[in-house]
Amino acid sequence: MPIPLVNSIASWFLKKRFHQMELFLKYPNEVQFELLQVLLHTAKHTEVGKQYDFGSITNYRTFAERVPIKSYEDYESMIQRSRMGENNIFWPTPIKWFAKSSGTTGAKSKFIPVSDESLEDCHYAAGKDLLCMYLNNNENSKLFTGKSLRLGGSKELYKNKGTYYGDLSAIIIDNMPFWAEFSSTPSSEVSLMSNWEFKMQAIVNETIQENVTSLAGVPSWMLVLLNQVLETTGHKSVFEVWENLEVYFHGGVSFEPYVDQYNKILPGNSFKYYEIYNASEGFFAIQDHNDSSELLLMLDYGIFYEFIPMETYGSSAEKVIPLSEVEVGKNYAVIITTNAGLWRYKIGDTVRFTSIHPYRIKVSGRTKHHINVFGEELIIENTEEALRKTAKITGSEIVDYTVAPIFMREKEKGAHEWIIEFKKSPEDLAHFAHILDQKLQEVNSDYEAKRYNDITLTMLRIREARPNLFYDWLKKNDKLGGQHKIPRLSNKRIYLEELIELNKVGSYSS
Secondary structure (H helix, E strand, O other), X not given: OOHHHHHHHHHHHHHHHHHHHHHHHHOHHHHHHXXXXXXXXXXXXXXXHHHOOHHHOOOHHHHHHHOOOEXXXXXXXXXXXXXXXXXXXXXXXXXOEEEEEOOOOOOOOEEEEEOHHHHHHHXXXXXXXXXXXXXXXXXXXXXXXXXXXXXXXXXXXXXXXXXXXEOHHHHHHHHOOHHHHHOEEOOHHHHOOOOHHHHHHHHHHHHOOOOEEEEEEOHHHHHHHHHHHHHHHOOOOHHHOOOOOOEEEEOOOOOHHHHHHHXXXXXXXOOEEEEEEEEOOEEEEEOOOOOOOOEXXXXXXXXXXXXXXXXXXXXXXXXXXXXXXXXXOOEEEEEEEEOOOOOXXXXXXXXXXXXXXXXXXXXXXXXXXXXXXXXXXXXXXXXXXXXXXXXXXXXXXXXXEEEXXXXXXXXXXXXXXXXXXXXXXXXXXXXXXXXXXXXXXXXXXHHHHHHHHHOOEOOOEEEEOOOOHHHHHHHHOOOOOOOOOOOOEOOOOHHHHHHHXXXXXXXXXX
């Protein structure tokens, strides 16, 4: 199909979609409340709907008072029944798909329900919106002259009592219309390979023959793939392999630690980066402008949002608020109610609002991934920013890291212990630690207060990881693949101690 015609069709769709988006941009709270009413009405005859009498709920206050906040563990028995083929438990239409997710650190698998409605009206709708926003901001785009290189999960789909489970990416790929296969690479057969290490080389072998114009996937794993592409081809720049490559759509983990490494293999200012915020539970936000660090919260994907201010999270004073009550600059835990039957569900992510007209966010971390042993309230957003600044000053490059507390003992004060794997090590690790400590104090006033005159926290300590340590840790824990992430911050030393032990032995990643 000629590119002008493709762009004309995309432009038509874009204008049509923008009319719908104008509704939630102008009337966000009204759109959210109406959505909540639709969800309640749709599910009023389900088991959960009858339990909480959804049919009589006419306002947000009643909804909040009557329906409790729940975690995955609270849903697990109902989800297990649904996986066994029972219907009408928490959502009226049969649920055939379950996105298997181990979470960021937990060994235990989660099976997140994916209804037909969430697949179409959330995940696929978001994919279309992402392309529309990108094309609207880049009128001369030649995105459709080539293919999109997608780097998804590594699990196949498995059948269980008439239902299926696997990575969300596998579910999405399996349900894609036939024509989508022609615009994507690698083939579904390679995309869904379960052995991650064989799969990476298979992707390289297949995609270097294609005209790739866009990339999509998690930054950490995409970087591994692109470096493997360069190693296989002998080139120094990715543009030497794919000269028409113009944009990378990324999400899953923070892009901050990887910026400089991407700039080296994708040099120049014309290449675009577009961030998305999605999970097995839904697609939540999209970068809607070039060169923006903020994401537009999408309010009409069948997801009703609530938030818990992190200063109250997990305490007796915990407070849950609707979207209309959020404030700019505050850190919130995200609670969702969805068109897949998750009711007031804690997804485990935290966000910070950068704007409320319209509602724009930055993903700040995980509710379980912070360090607050000494009142320092250190979050991933702090560590990523401080690390990037430190790496730039010291001329170093970081592959991965994790941080845990050193607990107080008798008269000894506490500290933070880091283990960092460098692609390019700093000349002086002690100097690197000193700069990192300074930058953490600049971005986090609570950390600065606890570090003042070593009042509570002493100087942070850094261990340098051997090459491939984090890759080996993932492999050992059966967590290789696009959906799995390194645990960045923890109030416990479990992951750090495992990595320290593994750091003593040689690599087995070759």
